[in-house]
Amino acid sequence: MCNTEYLPGQVTYTCPRDGGNLDVILDYSALSKKYQPADITTRTDGSLWRYLPLLPVSDPGGDETPLRAVGWTPVFNLQQSALKLGLSHLWLKDESRNPTASFKDRASAVVVARTRKMTGMDGQPPILVTASTGNAGAALAGMAAAVGQKAVIFSPKTAPAAKVAQLLVFGARVLLVDGTYDDAFDLSIKASNAFGWYCRNTGYNPFTLEGKKTAAFEIWEWFEKVLKTQKESNMRTDLTIFVSVGDGNIISGIHKGFKDLQAIGWLEQMPRIIGVQAEGSAAISNAFHAGIEEIKPVSAATLADSISVDMPRDGVRAVRAARETGGTYITVSDSEILNAIPELGRVGIFAEPAGATAYAGLVAAVRKNLVKPDDPILVMNTGSGLKDVKAVMQSVANAPIIEPTLEAVRKIL
Amino acid sequence: MCNTEYLPGQVTYTCPRDGGNLDVILDYSALSKKYQPADITTRTDGSLWRYLPLLPVSDPGGDETPLRAVGWTPVFNLQQSALKLGLSHLWLKDESRNPTASFKDRASAVVVARTRKMTGMDGQPPILVTASTGNAGAALAGMAAAVGQKAVIFSPKTAPAAKVAQLLVFGARVLLVDGTYDDAFDLSIKASNAFGWYCRNTGYNPFTLEGKKTAAFEIWEWFEKVLKTQKESNMRTDLTIFVSVGDGNIISGIHKGFKDLQAIGWLEQMPRIIGVQAEGSAAISNAFHAGIEEIKPVSAATLADSISVDMPRDGVRAVRAARETGGTYITVSDSEILNAIPELGRVGIFAEPAGATAYAGLVAAVRKNLVKPDDPILVMNTGSGLKDVKAVMQSVANAPIIEPTLEAVRKIL
Numbered sequence: 001m002c003n004t005e006y007l008p009g010q011v012t013y014t015c016p017r018d019g020g021n022l023d024v025i026l027d028y029s030a031l032s033k034k035y036q037p038a039d040i041t042t043r044t045d046g047s048l049w050r051y052l053p054l055l056p057v058s059d060p061g062g063d064e065t066p067l068r069a070v071g072w073t074p075v076f077n078l079q080q081s082a083l084k085l086g087l088s089h090l091w092l093k094d095e096s097r098n099p100t101a102s103f104k105d106r107a108s109a110v111v112v113a114r115t116r117k118m119t120g121m122d123g124q125p126p127i128l129v130t131a132s133t134g135n136a137g138a139a140l141a142g143m144a145a146a147v148g149q150k151a152v153i154f155s156p157k158t159a160p161a162a163k164v165a166q167l168l169v170f171g172a173r174v175l176l177v178d179g180t181y182d183d184a185f186d187l188s189i190k191a192s193n194a195f196g197w198y199c200r201n202t203g204y205n206p207f208t209l210e211g212k213k214t215a216a217f218e219i220w221e222w223f224e225k226v227l228k229t230q231k232e233s234n235m236r237t238d239l240t241i242f243v244s245v246g247d248g249n250i251i252s253g254i255h256k257g258f259k260d261l262q263a264i265g266w267l268e269q270m271p272r273i274i275g276v277q278a279e280g281s282a283a284i285s286n287a288f289h290a291g292i293e294e295i296k297p298v299s300a301a302t303l304a305d306s307i308s309v310d311m312p313r314d315g316v317r318a319v320r321a322a323r324e325t326g327g328t329y330i331t332v333s334d335s336e337i338l339n340a341i342p343e344l345g346r347v348g349i350f351a352e353p354a355g356a357t358a359y360a361g362l363v364a365a366v367r368k369n370l371v372k373p374d375d376p377i378l379v380m381n382t383g384s385g386l387k388d389v390k391a392v393m394q395s396v397a398n399a400p401i402i403e404p405t406l407e408a409v410r411k412i413l
Numbered sequence: 414m415c416n417t418e419y420l421p422g423q424v425t426y427t428c429p430r431d432g433g434n435l436d437v438i439l440d441y442s443a444l445s446k447k448y449q450p451a452d453i454t455t456r457t458d459g460s461l462w463r464y465l466p467l468l469p470v471s472d473p474g475g476d477e478t479p480l481r482a483v484g485w486t487p488v489f490n491l492q493q494s495a496l497k498l499g500l501s502h503l504w505l506k507d508e509s510r511n512p513t514a515s516f517k518d519r520a521s522a523v524v525v526a527r528t529r530k531m532t533g534m535d536g537q538p539p540i541l542v543t544a545s546t547g548n549a550g551a552a553l554a555g556m557a558a559a560v561g562q563k564a565v566i567f568s569p570k571t572a573p574a575a576k577v578a579q580l581l582v583f584g585a586r587v588l589l590v591d592g593t594y595d596d597a598f599d600l601s602i603k604a605s606n607a608f609g610w611y612c613r614n615t616g617y618n619p620f621t622l623e624g625k626k627t628a629a630f631e632i633w634e635w636f637e638k639v640l641k642t643q644k645e646s647n648m649r650t651d652l653t654i655f656v657s658v659g660d661g662n663i664i665s666g667i668h669k670g671f672k673d674l675q676a677i678g679w680l681e682q683m684p685r686i687i688g689v690q691a692e693g694s695a696a697i698s699n700a701f702h703a704g705i706e707e708i709k710p711v712s713a714a715t716l717a718d719s720i721s722v723d724m725p726r727d728g729v730r731a732v733r734a735a736r737e738t739g740g741t742y743i744t745v746s747d748s749e750i751l752n753a754i755p756e757l758g759r760v761g762i763f764a765e766p767a768g769a770t771a772y773a774g775l776v777a778a779v780r781k782n783l784v785k786p787d788d789p790i791l792v793m794n795t796g797s798g799l800k801d802v803k804a805v806m807q808s809v810a811n812a813p814i815i816e817p818t819l820e821a822v823r824k825i826l
Contacts, residue, residue, distance in 0.1 A: 046459060063490035066761040069510075077476035080561055097482075097510065100763065101799060146761030148493055157814050162575075162802040164812060169758030169798060169805060174812035175822065183817040190819050195826075345582030348479040348559030350513065385582060386514060386799035389575040392582060399577060399587035401570050404596040406603050409588065413608075 008056070013204050021314060022206040023256065024056045028263035037266050041221055046072045048106055048214040054260060056210055060113035065146035066099035070109040071214050073097045075222050075378070080347050085366050089235060089376040092349060092359075093219065096384035099146075100166065102306075102352075103215065103250055103382040104132075104139035110211030111200045112143045120196060125149050130200040131181065131188040134163025135306050135383055140200050141170035152197065154184040160305060160388045182310050202249040203313025212253020213260060219271070219378060220261055226376075236376055239271040242365070243380040244357035245329070246307030248284050248318025250382060251275050255321035271378075273327040274370075275318060276361025278302030278337065281309055284318045285329035293319050303334050303391045306354035306383060328370065332360040339363075341385065341395040350385035352392070358382070421469070426617050434727055435619040436669065437469045441676035450679050454634055459485045461519055461627040467673060469623055473526035478559035479512035483522040484627050486510045488635050488791070493760050498779050502648060502789040505762060505772075506632065509797035512559075513579065515719075515765075516628065516663055516795040517545075517552035523624030524613045525556045533609060538562050543613040544594065544601040547576025548719050548796055553613050554583035565610065567597040573718060573801045595723050615662040616726025625666020626673060632684070632791060633674055639789075649789055652684040655778070656793040657770035658742070659720030661697050661731025663795065664688050668734035684791075686740040687783075688731060689774025691715035691750065694722055697731045698742035706732050716747050716804045719767035719796060741783065745773040752776075754798065754808040763798035765805070771795070 002018045005025065015022055035053055043050040048071030052059060060067055075093045082090035098105035112128065120126040129152045130140045137153040144151040153167050157176040167174045177184040185201060192199035202208050223239055245251050251273060261267035277285045281300035287293060295315030300308045312318065322328055332340075340356035340363065351359070358379045365371045385392045402408040415431045418438065428435055448466055456463040461484030465472060473480055488506045495503035511518035525541065533539040542565045543553045550566035557564040566580050570589040580587045590597040598614060605612035615621050636652055658664050664686060674680035690698045694713035700706060708728030713721045725731065735741055745753075753769035753776065764772070771792045778784045798805045815821040 063492055064487065065489055066487075066507075069487045069489075074477070074479075074482045076478055076482075079476055094479075097512075099510070099761070101514075101797070142761050142763070145759055148760075155812075161806065162799060165802050165805050165809065166763055166798065168809035168812060169755050169763055170761065171755065171759040175825065176812050176814040177817045178814055179817040187817050187819070187822065191822050194819055194823075342582050342584065346558055346584040347561075348512065348555045348583065350555070350579055350582055384514070384799065385579065386575060386797065389578050389802070392578050393574065396578065396581035399568075399581060399589050401589040401591055404590045404592040404600050406600070406607055409600065409604050410607075412588065 013199065013206070021203055021317060024206050024210050026054065026056065026260060032264045048072065048109060048211070051214050051217045054217065055110060057110055057113040057207070058117070060116050060147065062147055067109055067112060067143050067146040069099055070105045071098065072218060076349065078347055081343065085363065086373055087366070087371070087377060088374045090379070091377070092379045092381055093215070094349060095215070095380060095382050096351065096355065100138045100142040101384035101387060102135040102139060103212070103380070104136040105143065106214050107136065107202065107208035107211035107253070108139035108143040108200065111140070111205060111207045112147060112149065114207050115149070115198050116147070118198065126196065126198040127152060128200055129188055129192050129197040130154070131184040134159045135387065136200070136202055137172070138163060138166040138170070141167045141172035144172070145170045154188040156181045156184050160390060162387055162389060180310055181308070185313065201313070202247050208249055209253045209256050212250055213257030216254045216257025217261065220258070220267060236374055238269055238376070240371060240375050240377045241271050241273050241380065242276060242358040242362045242377065243273065244307050244354050244361070244382055245275040245277050245284055245318055246281065246309045246312065246354065248312045248314035251321045252314050252317035255317070255325065270325050273321050273325045274361065274365065275322050275327065275329045276358050277329060277331050278304050278307055278357060279331045279333050281307055282331045283309070283312050284315045285331050287315060288319050288322055288329040303394070304337055304353035304357050305388060306352065307357060330361040330364050330370070332357060332364055336360040336364065338395040341392055344381070349381060351381045352383040352385050352387045355381040355383045426612065426619070434616055434730060437619050437623050439467065439469065439673060441673070445677045461485065461522060461624070464627050464630045467630065468523060470523055470526040470620070471530070473529050473560065475560055480522055480525060480556050480559040482512055483518045484511065485631060489762065491760055494756065498776065499786055500779070500784070500790060501787045503792070504790070505792045505794055506628070507762060508628070508793060508795050509764065509768065513551045513555040514797035514800060515548040515552060516625070516793070517549040518556065519627050520549065520615065520621035520624035520666070521552035521556040521613065524553070524618060524620045525560060525562065527620050528562070528611050529560070531611065539609065539611040540565060541613055542601050542605050542610040543567070544597040547572045548800065549613070549615055550585070551576060551579040551583070554580045554585035557585070558583045567601040569594045569597050573803060575800055575802060593723055594721070598726065614726070615660050621662055622666045622669050625663055626670030629667045629670020630674065633671070633680060649787055651682055651789070653687060653784060653788050653790045654684050654793065655687050655689060655771040655775045655790065657717070657720050657767050657774070657795055658688040658690050658697055658731055659694065659722045659725065659767065661725045661727035664734045665727050665730035668730070668738065683738050686734050686738045687774065687778065688735050688740065688742045689771050690742060690744050691717050691720055691770060692744045692746050694720055695744045696722070696725050697728045698744050700728060701732050701735055701742040716807070717750055717766035717770050718801060719765065720770060743774040743777050743783070745770060745777055749773040749777065751808040754805055757794070762794060764794045765796040765798050765800045768794040768796045
């Protein structure tokens with residue numbers, strides 16, 4: 001981390017000096033002079049574009065397409081689960097309600113907006129490319145399709161069929177790489193450079209973070225409202241957020257969003273951010289608990305494929321997201337993740353394994369007394385259970401097959 | 414159809430005289446005296462509960478749960494597709510954005526609301542039950558789970574694994590019936606009667622229609638806005654709606670919604686409703702084109718499992734939905750349905766086969782000159798492609814597997 005600053009036109013992806021990930025720095029003092037919170041919170045757009053003044057891209061324009069319908073996801077009150085866990089205030093933000101059913105739509109939407117005014121050799125916006133185990137690829141393919149841009153996706157050949165199908169249906173060119181996610185990642189960068197494509201890679205392109213930070217903006221808006229309506233209750237004002245961590249880009253994005261709000265002077269209290277990793281893919285958690293920022297690669301093995309990463313691409317910022325907010329990292333086993341899926345299902349939320357990981361982390365945190373009963377807690381569900389049904393099937397018993405008779409029903413009940 | 418009227422407490426499901434499906438009749442003259450359209454359209458709830466004054470249930474109460482987040486789905490402007498088809502005005506209403514990713518959430522939400530104040534033998538709201546190939550079951554299981562009610566789902570054992578997984582994750586008791594959907598349907602009714610459960614079955618419980626009609630309310634609100642913003646253009650004011658048809662309950666529900674609006678005096682022009690069936694499951698289309706209302710069962714065979722029905726349970730009303738609005742029925746082959754999936758994907762929408770069927774119907778209608786180039790057209794996508802990935806996989810070519818080298822990329826492009 002050399003702390004060098006560049007102008008927007010000077011750099012496209014990472015730091016030319018040390019290869020580190022770049023943060024987009026907004027002109028916070030100008031923003032705080034120009035806007036009041038109400039200028040944002042009274043906007044009527046039910047999407048992340050309500051935060052356009054705080055984003056480093058211009059309006060992507062065009063008609064009502066799925067690109068315009070990203071974000072502004074619902075927050076559900078998990079009263080039954082809270083009761084079960086002995087907590088007073090528990091909510092879940094359901095990112096599976098995004099157009100391609102995962103958190104990644106936020107990043108892809110902002111990256112696509114960034115390219116709308118760029119031109120390649122043919123005078124058109126450039127071809128978009130990313131490496132992805134599935135969700136980020138689907139998000140890029142879907143958002144690109146929405147505005148008629150082309151996308152190329154590099155996936156490890158182990159990506160679940162459901163996720164690959166979605167990429168193909170969106171018309172993306174999909175190349176299944178005979179290797180790991182990390183091989184696909186490296187190849188996508190080489191290919192972008194060789195062919196003049198615009199690379200969306202997570203933990204590489206600084207604009208993914210700018211998209212993901214909009215989740216923090218929504219949490220901020222939502223929690224301000226909760227605090228207002230709960231004024232008479234003694235609810236504490238320090239929010240704790242649980243989020244699953246693979247590459248480290250989502251947790252970093254959420255942190256960036258809160259830091260932006262703080263820099264503008266709109267955030268009263270920085271939430272505590274707790275990252276949850278699968279035991280078998282815990283490179284960032286390892287660094288956090290070793291008290292360092294150096295990320296040592298692991299040989300990742302977890303059924304939560306969206307967070308199965310050998311070498312996290314956004315590890316440093318992900319460590320800081322927990323460290324600088326008084327948070328921590330928790331690891332959970334695959335069986336804890338599998339248990340969390342029907343736990344969320346029983347309150348009406350269908351999460352993919354990586355999404356349920358955050359809830360599994362909360363369960364572990366309660367057990368380890370890392371949260372207090374009266375902590376206001378928000379769990380992020382990052383993707384839909386429909387994304388990876390094979391894994392989900394492992395979390396429930398098979399349904400019995402019966403003869404079509406009342407007797408058969410009676411017998412089985 | 415004996416046209417007998419009953420009071421709300423007199424009947425639970427179908428007509429005791431002839432077994433026909435019942436319509437809920439609101440007090441339209443009281444409603445038109447009590448409300449103006451603006452009383453509805455200025456409400457801030459982004460869900461079907463904004464239409465509570467026009468629904469025969471009371472507020473389901475409770476906190477923010479998925480039950481409160483049903484409906485108010487986005488309408489996308491399909492400019493690229495319109496251009497391709499030679500149309501001027503083409504939109505798609507994306508019902509896959511509902512909590513359990515299909516249109517059926519609307520029906521289940523209203524049915525669950527209906528039972529919130531009912532009590533079974535234990536003093537609790539009754540166990541909910543339905544027969545379902547998947548979407549209706551998932552919707553009922555999800556909505557019931559959201560408010561802590563129990564659900565029992567009877568599915569034919571051929572239901573796709575992805576859909577069954579969703580039922581199980583939501584904590585429903587799932588019984589896979591060794592038989593057809595129709596066998597599951599009959600058994601669910603027998604079991605409801607035998608065990609005192611409340612049956613949500615489509616084309617049986619009159620409240621499913623009341624939930625589904627909310628889509629018509631949303632279309633009405635949306636189209637009024639479109640007409641206002643397009644005032645200077647010469648856009649015609651007669652909307653044509655394409656919707657896929659299996660049981661016939663969705664098309665009947667949409668029709669009911671518009672009829673309600675007409676009865677209150679808020680609808681300027683009844684849209685033309687065009688039903689689209691799979692060739693292999695076309696019982697309602699057959700009756701429509703024979704000019705009769707008698708539905709003769711077929712031996713259903715289509716990959717669009719959500720609309721694969723031997724004996725449609727809401728055929729009479731479904732025939733009338735097209736006949737009374739100047740619409741028609743169109744049948745499409747499975748290969749036309751499969752073609753429609755990537756067609757929609759290319760503009761960023763991922764539909765399940767039954768959802769893409771409506772678009773396939775539009776393509777056929779254009780070919781047969783059943784629509785005029787300047788007709789304003791709305792296509793309903795009734796469910797997410799993630800619901801049935803096996804079928805979707807048939808609609809796209811496999812992605813190639815490559816070595817992780819730039820050379821391999823170069824070679825394949």
